Amino acid sequence: MSEKKYDIGLMGLAVMGQNLVLNMVDHGFDVAVFNRTTSKVDDFLATEEAKSKGDKLTGAHSLKELVSKLKSPRKIMLMIKSKDAVPAPELALYPENAAVDAVINELIPLLDDGDVIIDGGNTQFKDTERRTKFLQQCGIRYIGTGVSGGEEGARRGPSLMPGGDPEAWPLVKDIFQAISAKVGPNNDIPCCDWIGDRGAGHYVKMVHNGVEYGDMQLISDAYWILKNALGLSNQELYEIFAEWNKSELDSYLIEITRDIFTVDDPETGEPLVDKILDAAGAKGTGKWMSQLALDLGVPSTLVTEAVYARAISAMKALRVHASKQLSGPKDAKFQGDRDEFIGQVKQALYASKICSYAQGFVQMQAAAKEYGWKLDCGKIALLWRGGCIIRAVFLERIKEAFDADPNLENLLLAPYFKNAVEGAQAAWRNVVKTAVELGIPAPGFTTALTYFDSYRSERLPANLIQAQRDYFGAHTYKRVDKPEDESFHTDWINVKKS
Secondary structure, three states: OOOOOEOEEEEOOOHHHHHHHHHHHHOOOOEEEEOOOHHHHHHHHOOHHHHOOHHHEEEOOOHHHHHHOEOOOOEEEEOOOHHHOOOOOOOOOOHHHHHHHHHHHHHHHHOOOOOEEEEOOOOOHHHHHHHHHHHHHOOOEEEEEEEEOHHHHHHHOOEEEEEEOHHHHHHHHHHHHHHOOEEOOOOOEEOEOOOEEOOHHHHHHHHHHHHHHHHHHHHHHHHHHHHHHHOOOHHHHHHHHHHHOOOOOOEHHHHHHHHHOOOEOOOOOOEHHHHOOOOOOOOOHHHHHHHHHHHHOOOOHHHHHHHHHHHHHOOHHHHHHHHOOOOOOOOOOOOOOHHHHHHHHHHHHHHHHHHHHHHHHHHHHHHHHHHOOOOOHHHHHHHOOOOOOOOEOOHHHHHHHHHHOOOOOOHHHOHHHHHHHHHHHHHHHHHHHHHHHHOOOOHHHHHHHHHHHHHOOOOOOHHHHHHHHHHHHOOOEOOOOOOOOOOEOOOOOOOOOO
16 A cells, blocks of 8 residues: 655644644645654644544654655645754845755755745745745745734634745645635635745735734824823723724724733733833834835835834833933823814824825835736735734725726825825824824824825925935936926036025
């Protein structure tokens, strides 16, 4: 009797990897697993849940054994961190991704033409671009896929954003779409579809994470203003966020924020959120998006400000010292109708959120043009509708906007979003003004409003900047009354002055 062959192999048995494996088996696929620390293979297979899968799940104690257990063409998914493999920093453009290169180098001699390697980690897209091209030359197909939804998403249905070698997609499509989250009236639309060539999938996942940074900061702005301007209790905050989650703000992040306000610290009996140190961590994808936005020359200001907000939060000791030296508005108190202001904060949050998503889609469109990808923005919005951290009801509106105009240059110009933001303007401006008057930092709200005001302005003070650049560096400038292809320089020191 011939040895059983398995549909797919997975390397990397941290919680995300284990949950993806169990998800695959639940959907009828036979899976072989491997981990560099082989005791993790045995420990995982010994769990009650793994044992219940019978012969649909098997382990391997080497990459060679893993490869030998797979059906042809073989499909191997990598869910690894840098510490899980011997790093090869000279191979990766980004050292945090070096472990993937080390494993790929081990796999190449074990695989045949047409086999597939899948990287499911948070990888910098330029490494995915490079690996796809290199492995095509080796006869091996490569996919770099974003996986969003955290541990629960991996187990019950993530959002998947695959890109790479298009010849690999038909070989993994059934598996990926089966295990992904589902949305739609009949809950049958998978939150997984092909994104585009080479690094497109990982780029879109990076933007997803950057938008997530912006969303989290905006929600924190709303929380901090309500708490400090109005002195609301955690119970009152719970009730507000619960109500907001029944509106156009309905989303995963609003939902979990609501729940956070209900949890007490078992040690003290006081609200747990108030016991958490106000120093935010970061894993880097938000920073990547911001850096790459600068490379493209697109203003992704929300994610950039969110990254900086986390950076200044991490300066806890310095902030404590500064708080004893520097003062803000004295005896400033909120003046106005409490319930009306709560409604205004809701509007400010929604308008700012629209700006954040608008920036994310603008950056993806610019990247697609730069790197030769064909991105379907409406389809991407649908992939984010379920299974991922930024899943939200209003993503349906984004899909509708791009369905109506596939070449839409900015979400703010789509009728629904234009009306929503313009309708929120008065409230939005009052919330920002109130926060400034009370000395409450609201970096997300203020950055979003500045972006909106800049984008809607026919004229900006950049003419003065160009004059300054020409004055000290002869960088030249263009004129409003001359053809755009003409450049001018003025001898500012010797020119006749009025």
